[in-house]
Amino acid sequence: MADAAMVNAPDVKQDLSRSRARGRRLVDAVATLLLWSAASIVVGLLLLFVAYLFYKGASVVDWHFLTGNPTAAQAGGGIGPFIYNSFYILLLTLAFTIPIAVSAGMYLQEYASRGRFRQIVQFSAESLATVPSIVMGLFGLLVFVEAFHWHFTALGGALTLTLLNLPAMMRVTQESLAGVPATYREASMALGGTKWQTIVRAILPSAIGPLTTGVVLIAGRIFGETAALIFTAGASVSYGRSAYDPSVWHTAETLSVALYQTHREALVPDADRIGNGAALVLLVMVLLFNIVARVAGRRLSRRLTGKST
Amino acid sequence: MVGFRASRAHRDERIALAILMACSAIFVVAIALILGFLAINGTKLFFQDHVSPLAFLFGTTWDGFGGHYGALPFIVGSLVATGFAILVGGPLGVAIGVFFSELAPARIAAVFKPAIEVLVGIPSIVYGWLGLTLLVPALGAITHTNGDGLLAAGIVLSIMILPTVISLSEDALRVVPNALREGSASLGATRWETISRVLVPAASSGIAVAVILGIARAIGETLAIQLVLGNAPVLPKSLLSPASALTSEIIIDMGDAPDGSPFRHALFSMAFLLLLIAMALIILIRLALRKRT
Numbered sequence: 001m002a003d004a005a006m007v008n009a010p011d012v013k014q015d016l017s018r019s020r021a022r023g024r025r026l027v028d029a030v031a032t033l034l035l036w037s038a039a040s041i042v043v044g045l046l047l048l049f050v051a052y053l054f055y056k057g058a059s060v061v062d063w064h065f066l067t068g069n070p071t072a073a074q075a076g077g078g079i080g081p082f083i084y085n086s087f088y089i090l091l092l093t094l095a096f097t098i099p100i101a102v103s104a105g106m107y108l109q110e111y112a113s114r115g116r117f118r119q120i121v122q123f124s125a126e127s128l129a130t131v132p133s134i135v136m137g138l139f140g141l142l143v144f145v146e147a148f149h150w151h152f153t154a155l156g157g158a159l160t161l162t163l164l165n166l167p168a169m170m171r172v173t174q175e176s177l178a179g180v181p182a183t184y185r186e187a188s189m190a191l192g193g194t195k196w197q198t199i200v201r202a203i204l205p206s207a208i209g210p211l212t213t214g215v216v217l218i219a220g221r222i223f224g225e226t227a228a229l230i231f232t233a234g235a236s237v238s239y240g241r242s243a244y245d246p247s248v249w250h251t252a253e254t255l256s257v258a259l260y261q262t263h264r265e266a267l268v269p270d271a272d273r274i275g276n277g278a279a280l281v282l283l284v285m286v287l288l289f290n291i292v293a294r295v296a297g298r299r300l301s302r303r304l305t306g307k308s309t
Numbered sequence: 310m311v312g313f314r315a316s317r318a319h320r321d322e323r324i325a326l327a328i329l330m331a332c333s334a335i336f337v338v339a340i341a342l343i344l345g346f347l348a349i350n351g352t353k354l355f356f357q358d359h360v361s362p363l364a365f366l367f368g369t370t371w372d373g374f375g376g377h378y379g380a381l382p383f384i385v386g387s388l389v390a391t392g393f394a395i396l397v398g399g400p401l402g403v404a405i406g407v408f409f410s411e412l413a414p415a416r417i418a419a420v421f422k423p424a425i426e427v428l429v430g431i432p433s434i435v436y437g438w439l440g441l442t443l444l445v446p447a448l449g450a451i452t453h454t455n456g457d458g459l460l461a462a463g464i465v466l467s468i469m470i471l472p473t474v475i476s477l478s479e480d481a482l483r484v485v486p487n488a489l490r491e492g493s494a495s496l497g498a499t500r501w502e503t504i505s506r507v508l509v510p511a512a513s514s515g516i517a518v519a520v521i522l523g524i525a526r527a528i529g530e531t532l533a534i535q536l537v538l539g540n541a542p543v544l545p546k547s548l549l550s551p552a553s554a555l556t557s558e559i560i561i562d563m564g565d566a567p568d569g570s571p572f573r574h575a576l577f578s579m580a581f582l583l584l585l586i587a588m589a590l591i592i593l594i595r596l597a598l599r600k601r602t
Contacts, residue, residue, distance in 0.1 A: 041405075046424045103329045139343050196326075
């Protein structure tokens with residue numbers, strides 16, 4: 001067809017179509033270059049952030065900084081209790097989030113048909129997912145701090161974070177379960193298993209890999225959450241709480257909240273030093289959560305399903 | 310014996326289903342309570358303190374202790390910063406989504422994808438700290454100002470919405486059937502022509518959802534922008550003058566506003582407004598997706 005066109009067409013037309021083809025190829029090449037540069041921006045930014053935070057914070061972070069107590073007004077304070085509070089609230093939040101969200105995800109994925117209840121739950125989860133964390137923080141303030149008279153507590157903070165992270169955890173569950181081949185369900189049912197037995201013994205073990213990855217990534221988000229905690233778990237370590245307090249009923253200032261307070265109302269002269277150190281620790285924690293998520297997910301899948309994914 | 314076992318399994322089944330349904334119901338109860346509590350506390354300013362909603366929405370003077378509850382400066386601040394983020398981060402994010410879906414070799418994607426996951430995971434307070442100590446001084450040096458304001462907030466938000474826009478627009482492009490790519494290529498289209506005239510239009514509703522969720526992320530972001538806005542409760546004169554936003558003003562004033570005061574009620578009205586915007590975006594997403602089916 002191209003040959004025929006070339007034979008019949010006058011020379012001028014042929015030249016025109018050739019130069020037009022060249023022009024289109026040039027546009028394509030430029031677009032390709034731009035898309036590559038756009039993607040490189042992401043990696044470039046990440047490298048810049050990591051390099052900058054390490055440059056500023058590496059000299060600050062040492063054992064004394066990580067484990068030391070914060071000081072009220074003199075230099076040299078550490079962030080030990082803040083790290084403890086971050087993990088404390090993280091574990092408490094996961095203890096609420098995982099059972100509720102995994103159950104709801106199992107229900108929607110394995111039980112619910114296209115009924116009305118399913119639609120309402122799905123829509124509620126989507127709505128819940130877009131509630132800004134500061135708004136969730138104010139809700140926590142109204143309910144846990146004021147209506148329940150709990151004041152600022154680790155428990156109130158953890159419950160607020162639970163509300164914030166339920167939708168993501170439910171989505172992770174749904175996706176993990178959806179990834180399990182239908183043959184697993186059929187085989188279990190054919191062996192006489194009830195639906196629940198099928199879920200617990202056949203489906204959950206084979207979904208545990210992606211589920212774990214999801215849990216750890218969400219844990220990373222919980223660890224860094226700030227806005228929802230300031231008015232629920234409080235922004236002071238000293239308020240009714242000793243440095244390493246096991247009680248859920250006391251104020252618990254996390255590391256991310258401490259970084260915010262450092263800027264806002266620090267009395268210590270070395271606030272910038274502490275800020276740089278805290279920012280680096282938060283970054284390293286995020287990197288660790290990401291690595292653990294990948295490795296643990298892969299290991300667990302292999303152990304429980306006998307195959308590598 | 311068999312009968313006993315079977316009936317026990319049957320009973321377990323019913324208990325399990327009841328628990329799973331109860332857990333699902335928690336989602337419904339939670340969002341209903343959040344809407345309810347914020348609607349009640351967010352309208353006390355109008356019903357209890359008799360401040361007119363118009364004075365709240367369009368008033369330009371904010372003086373919590375002086376009886377002025379004009380939230381327009383914060384509404385404008387939130388909208389401008391979010392708009393900037395969408396204008397910059399939206400196209401950039403979609404472009405990178407296209408890159409991952411259509412161009413990226415597997416080996417490159419294996420490096421770039423984890424980078425995006427880390428960017429998602431970086432806490433907003435750390436973005437704020439980066440903005441405060443890295444971006445604001447840089448902007449200040451370039452523009453000979455303090456460097457803080459809506460431009461800095463817009464840039465921070467652009468970066469923060471990137472991962473959302475990238476991964477969702479990539480997903481939207483991936484579900485476009487391969488037949489469309491092949492058909493376009495067999496008509497002699499270059500890759501760019503296929504992308505711009507076939508794939509992106511075919512994935513438009515999914516890309517719209519990606520951008521709307523980017524808006525949702527940007528409008529609710531608090532600490533990252535509070536640290537770089539300069540926090541002046543006035544209508545911003547330019548992108549480089551100190552400003553404030555709905556979210557950042559709440560966090561600044563909440564500790565100072567006394568219980569039961571109109572000042573505090575006005576802050577809850579701002580939170581309620583944010584919640585209404587978020588709900589409106591969810592409905593927009595539903596509409597965008599309905600168009601597709």
